[in-house]
Amino acid sequence: MKRKTANWLSAAAAAAGFAGCLFVNVTAALILLGTAAAVFMIQLLAHHSQQKEITQICDYIGEILRGAETVQFSSFEEGEMSILASEIRKMTIRLREQNAQLREEKQFMKESLEDISHQLRTPLTSMMLILGMLRKPDLPKQTRMEQVQELFSLLARMQWLIETLLSFSRIEAGAVQFREETVDCAAMIRAALEPISIALELKDIAVNVQIEGNPHYIGDLSYSVEAVGNVLKNCMEHTPEGGTITVAAQENPIYAGILITDSGAGIAQEDLPHIFERFYQSSDFAKKGFGIGLAFARKIVTAQHGSLQVRNAQPHGAQFDLRFYKTVV
Template sequence: MSWFIPFILASSALILLLVWYSFRQREKKLIRSLHTLLEEAKNGQLTIHKFQEGDYASLENDFYNYLKQSELSAEMLQEQKQVIQTLISDISHQCVTPIANILLYAQLLEEKQTVPPAEIRLISQQSQKLDFLIQSLVKMSRLESGTIAPVTKQQPITPLLHSLALQFQSKADAKEIRLAIDPTSALAKYDLKWTSEALANILDNAIKYSPNGSQIELSAESYQLFTKIEVKDQGIGISEAEIPHIFQRFYRSAEAAEQAGVGVGLYLARQIVEAQGGYIKVTSQVGAGSTFALYLPNEIYQD
């Protein structure tokens, strides 16, 4: 009987080995199946697999159902975006002629002087505000849907800053604000038209919320991966609690309520910069001004 105990031990070890091997095989099969489901979900080709009863099959089935619901949710979200984009495009198309007519009639009234100038200016200002809102909605819709994509190339920053300063010089002069451009040889990979629009929205706010006689600095500095463009003002500043919200659509702080605006400029600026592979950072102190920093990729980062 001396051989019996070793035989039992060897048999037990063999059984444990077989159980462990079976477990590992089922585990590998489950992992392969889950990987297959993930790949199919990423490629938009999620299909029903033949599931069997058991804990592993239950997990696999639950995972499939989760991915399927996520896929359906993404499809519904895309359809909703398309409906909204179509609606905005239709509304904007229908509004172009009425807004143009209102502006024309306001100009005619001003020439005839049959209405007090103050009322005419109000008609013109509100019409321009409506036109700006419609155009902004169209841009937001097209950027979000990918209909419009920035075309970037490596180019210097200095011409961009000088063009921006020239564009806003008269508005700055009206408040005796000095636009200072720091000399720079910085380069970045960006779309000139869209980046100009993003910076214009930021500079417009800087002038709007800065006191008379103050200064706004425009500068740029290159790093290894990104080039930073800064717009630094001496305005009313932004509280720390509000900074996470200022890039939301139609967000307007209580301090900004007295100034004209619709709350889409900063949202558009962020969308434009992110569409180029960049990002925006804000540092601010209430009563001491704000600094908006746009980080645009360099050529080396894009390649």
């Protein structure tokens, strides 16, 4: 509307000028008339071209809304329409990326729910069988006590799995605020060993702790204990009776490092690239747990600007390398 008004005002001004010049000089009047006509035609053509470009952009937007993936805006090379087309193209790319991310998250949630259901189904089935056995009136007292103990063990495993999954989800959602405090590695390792000390004793597994100097770093003590505890628990599960777990801690100008080495059979080469994946269970090594502890440990360590890697030790066993960096890397 504004452009049409401007065109009519230009035409009126040209007519007034032509009338004025006609009384003074006919040649000047004709020149003015020709110039005004040329300007009017240029504006008319520009307006028509812009309308055509706007219609084309609207058609492209319609194709995008219908799910087209190959819409090109290259025909707009300069001017205001080019800027508009560029912004629409950027917005389209961002929307496509967000849509792809939403699809991935939806698929991940679906797979996670399936994995969780599978993980809970196994202990629940065992619990149902145990409860059915406990209902027998002639069940020997010793057998009854053993089954009750197994029932408590299954409940504890389920509780650990649920709590770990909840903590995992909170960290992934960015809902956890990690504390920044000075963490003494020696004290942290002692705290991580405490929950499994009885299990280690029952399996006659010796733990050798080697602390070099006074290693420490800035992080969250509580979550760090949980991460190291999960790694130690994994090592315990894969160390035979009478075996050894070695925990060595040291510090350098770049990071505070903790090496945890067990005397088990080690990790199969095909498992090494996947050992930190959630619910990974494809071999005898991975099938001894839920497949969540190591993934959770790495998530905690990386959230504190650290790293957690694994390799096979020589002559046998697995070695976990935890590093808490002094600066973000």
